[in-house]
Amino acid sequence: MKKLLIIVLLSVFAVNIFAGHKRFDGYIINMQNERIEGQIKIKGLIAAQVKVTFIEKGKRSVYKPMDILGYGYQYFGKNEFGNNAYNWKHYKCKKAISSAPSMFISKTVFMEVIEAGNVTVYDYYAEKRNDIENPYNRYCYLEREGSDEWTEVTEENYISVASVFFKDNTELVSKIGMVNHHFRHLWKVVRLHNDWIEKQDETMGIYTESKPF
16 A cells, blocks of 8 residues: 555656646756756656756757757746755766666666765656556666776665675664665665765765766
């Protein structure tokens, strides 16, 4: 029942954000790693992962994941505290290990950056055919900054994967799988780890700034 409630809430959120093919102020990151400001047109939850319409000075362009490094946009809606505020969504071009978002679509998609830093967590959704109550599968990935560590994390492998990714943070590892440190709290666990890393860097006189790009 809890999983169904989560899916319903995600579906309602998606409808609110994507309804009406709205335009949002945003940006793209081109293949030269340059950020270009403009407007982003969003057509749907799955569509946002496989192509994006970008409008700059009246010129409209459509980009697929292989065309640009990523994109982002600002919208007005509920934040993590349940308050209405301006929020950002950031997407990066990544290759999925599991299912493509839909049939006959590449596994190279725009994944949403949920939390960025020393460890970054991404997610994307794939359609489930003929399942009205639970129309999407959600897939999550962890990536370590400056390395080739790229791992899909599931409810089944969460404890073992998290224990490896956060192994330097022994206090956090000791809480993995406990209250407020379950798989459903993944982005919060990643944030706790990244905050811990930043504190270690500050102690050593190293300045780091966590950004999606």
